Amino acid sequence: MQTGGPFFLWRHLNKLRWAFLSIVFAMLVALPFLHLYQTYVSAHAYDLLAESEQRLYDVVETLTDPFVDDPVEDLDAIKGNTWSGTFWGLQLSDPLAAAGQSAAGRTLYWPFLLTALIPVVLSMVFGRFYCGWVCPATFLYELNSNFAGWLRWAGLKPGNRTFDKRLKYGVLVLGLVLSAASGSILVATIYPPAIIGREIYYAVALGGFGGGAVFFIGTLLFDLMVARRGFCRYLCPGGALYSLLGRYRVVRIRRIVETCNDCAKCNAICEFGLDPLRDGFGQECNNCTACMAICPTAALTFTLRITDYPEQGPGHLGRQYRREYAQQDMEAAE
Amino acid sequence: MKRRRLLQELLAGAAVVSAGVLPYGIAILLAPSGPARTHGSHLRPPGALKDDDAFVSACIGCSLCGEVCPPRCIKFHARDGGGAVNTPYIDPTDKACILCDKCMQACPTEALTVARRDEVDMGYADIDETACYPWVDRGICGACVAICPLGERAISFDFANVYRPVVQSGCVGCGMCVEICPHPSKPIWIVERPEDAERPPVRG
Numbered sequence A: 001m002q003t004g005g006p007f008f009l010w011r012h013l014n015k016l017r018w019a020f021l022s023i024v025f026a027m028l029v030a031l032p033f034l035h036l037y038q039t040y041v042s043a044h045a046y047d048l049l050a051e052s053e054q055r056l057y058d059v060v061e062t063l064t065d066p067f068v069d070d071p072v073e074d075l076d077a078i079k080g081n082t083w084s085g086t087f088w089g090l091q092l093s094d095p096l097a098a099a100g101q102s103a104a105g106r107t108l109y110w111p112f113l114l115t116a117l118i119p120v121v122l123s124m125v126f127g128r129f130y131c132g133w134v135c136p137a138t139f140l141y142e143l144n145s146n147f148a149g150w151l152r153w154a155g156l157k158p159g160n161r162t163f164d165k166r167l168k169y170g171v172l173v174l175g176l177v178l179s180a181a182s183g184s185i186l187v188a189t190i191y192p193p194a195i196i197g198r199e200i201y202y203a204v205a206l207g208g209f210g211g212g213a214v215f216f217i218g219t220l221l222f223d224l225m226v227a228r229r230g231f232c233r234y235l236c237p238g239g240a241l242y243s244l245l246g247r248y249r250v251v252r253i254r255r256i257v258e259t260c261n262d263c264a265k266c267n268a269i270c271e272f273g274l275d276p277l278r279d280g281f282g283q284e285c286n287n288c289t290a291c292m293a294i295c296p297t298a299a300l301t302f303t304l305r306i307t308d309y310p311e312q313g314p315g316h317l318g319r320q321y322r323r324e325y326a327q328q329d330m331e332a333a334e
Numbered sequence B: 001m002k003r004r005r006l007l008q009e010l011l012a013g014a015a016v017v018s019a020g021v022l023p024y025g026i027a028i029l030l031a032p033s034g035p036a037r038t039h040g041s042h043l044r045p046p047g048a049l050k051d052d053d054a055f056v057s058a059c060i061g062c063s064l065c066g067e068v069c070p071p072r073c074i075k076f077h078a079r080d081g082g083g084a085v086n087t088p089y090i091d092p093t094d095k096a097c098i099l100c101d102k103c104m105q106a107c108p109t110e111a112l113t114v115a116r117r118d119e120v121d122m123g124y125a126d127i128d129e130t131a132c133y134p135w136v137d138r139g140i141c142g143a144c145v146a147i148c149p150l151g152e153r154a155i156s157f158d159f160a161n162v163y164r165p166v167v168q169s170g171c172v173g174c175g176m177c178v179e180i181c182p183h184p185s186k187p188i189w190i191v192e193r194p195e196d197a198e199r200p201p202v203r204g
Helices: A008-042 A051-064 A071-077 A095-105 A110-115 A117-126 A129-133 A136-153 A167-182 A192-205 A211-225 A230-235 A237-245 A265-269 A290-294 A319-333 B002-029 B052-058 B064-068 B102-106 B143-147 B176-180
Strands: A078-080 A084-087 A090-093 A251-255 A300-304 B074-076 B088-090 B124-127 B155-157 B165-167 B188-191
Touching: A008 A051, A008 A071, A008 A078, A008 A129, A008 A136, A008 A192, A008 A290, A008 B064, A051 A071, A071 A078, A071 A084, A078 B064, A084 B064, A090 A095, A090 A110, A090 A117, A095 A110, A095 A117, A095 A167, A095 A237, A095 B052, A110 A117, A117 A129, A117 A237, A129 A237, A136 A192, A136 A211, A136 A230, A167 A230, A167 A237, A167 B002, A192 A211, A192 B064, A211 A230, A211 B002, A230 A237, A265 A290, A290 A300, B064 B074, B064 B102, B124 B165, B143 B155, B143 B176, B176 B188
Parallel strands: none
Antiparallel strands: A078 A084, A084 A090, A251 A300, B074 B088, B124 B188, B155 B165
8 A cells, every 4th residue: 555655735835734723813803893893884984984094994895895895894704703603604622612612501502513513523623623724722822832932942941741632531521521510611711722812802892802821821831830831731621622523533644664764853843743754543533633743754644544553663764673673674675 | 646647648639639629719719709799780681590599600701702793782790799709790870781682692601591572580670760861851852762772561651751762561671871871970770670660461
C-alpha cells in the first residue's frame, strides 16, 4: 500500500487552518460592528452620527451593497458566534451548549439540541477539529504560544509543567453536575470560545468587557506561566466533550514509518503535547496539521481508521533503525 | 498501611475535584451577584419564560438576542448577576423594547419563545397618579399614550380628562412609555402583571 507519500497539499493545510481561524475571529469582530450599522440605518439616524462614524458606515455600505437588497434585514444572514449562531437560516450551536443547557434545565429541548447535530457528527468523524480549526480562543492561544516562544528566545522561561490530561473530563463532568445543581449554565462561564464571542460583542456594541474577559486573560497567563496550552490540554470542558465525541473518529493522522527519520520535530511542535513520533495521537489530536507542515521527510499523512496505528517502532530513515535492524533487513532480503 | 493508602487516594481525589471546581469558582467570583433585580429596570426580553429560574437555566448566554435587536435595548449581566451572568435584560429607562419579535426568533433555546405581540408578558405599566404631570394638573403631556406601540387597548386617556393616561388591560409591559416619560422620577413604571388584569379579547 506504500505509495509516494502523502498528498502534497496536506502539508499546507496548516496555512489554510490559520486562514479559517482568522476568518472566524474577524467575523466575531465584524458582526457587532455590522449590528451597530444596522441599528443606525434602520433608525434613519445616519445624519446624527459623528463624521468619523459616517465614514465607517459609508465603507460598510460600499462593501455590503453588492450582496444585500435591504441592509436592515439582509445583514441578518450571519449572526451570533461559535457558541450559537445562525448561518443563512441554519442554526448551529456548540455541543457543550446543548449538554450544559440540558443539564441546567434538566429537560431536553429538541429544537435546540438539533442545532448541535452537525457539529456532533463532524466531531465524530474529525475528532477535536473544532479546537484546531474554528475555536476563536485557539487563535489567541496559539499566538500566545508563539509569544512564549519569543520569551524563551529572549532567555525567559515560560512554564512547561504537565498535568494529567484526564483532568478536563473531570472539569466537564463537574461543570454539568454543578449546572444541574445550580440551574445556571456554568460551563458557559469558563469555556473560552463562548467567552470570546460574547466579550467581543459586549466590548464593541455594549461599551465594555465583562467579567469573562478577566477570566480569559487569566487562562492566557496560565498558558504562559504554568503549562503550554494548559487550559486546552487539561481544563477546557468543551475540549473534553469533543475528545469524547472523537473517541472513535474516522479521520486520523498516521506516521509513515518507512519515511520517518526520528527527528522528533512533530513532538516539539505539537500544541497538545501528543506523541506523533511514537504513533500517539489518540482522541486529543485536533487535526491542526502542524506536525505535517514541519515534518522534513513528509512522513505524516491522513488515514481512515477508528483506532490509532499500534506503535510502529523507530522510523526507517532514523539512526536507531539503521543500527538495529539493518542486519535483519539484509537477512530478510536474502 | 492500608489505611494510609486509602487516605492518600482520598486526598488525591479531593485535590482533583478541587482543581476541577476551581475555574468555576473563579468565574463566579468575577461576576458577583449584585442587589436583587428590581422589576422595572431589569425586564426580561419579550417571550421570556415566566419563571426567572427556568429562564436562567434555559439561556445559554450566546448574546444572539442582543445582536439582532434593532433598537439595541437588550443588555447583559456582564460583570454582575452571579449565576445569572450573561443573561439578557432590558432597562426601559435607558432604551425600551419595540416588540419587533426578532429576539424571540433568534433565540436558539426555549428561553425566548415566539409570542404574538399582544400576548407578550414583560409586565404591566403602573402610573403614579401623585406625580404624573397631567394627573397633578401640572400641564398636559400624553407622551406615553402617543408612543405606545399597542395603542388604545394598552393605554388611553382618562374619561374625565383627555390628558390623564390610564393603563388598559392590553398592556404587555414593553416599557416604551417609561423611556419616553419626561418626568425625572418616571411616574410610569413596569411592575408585575396584577392577577386581575385580564387581557382584552384578541381582535382579528
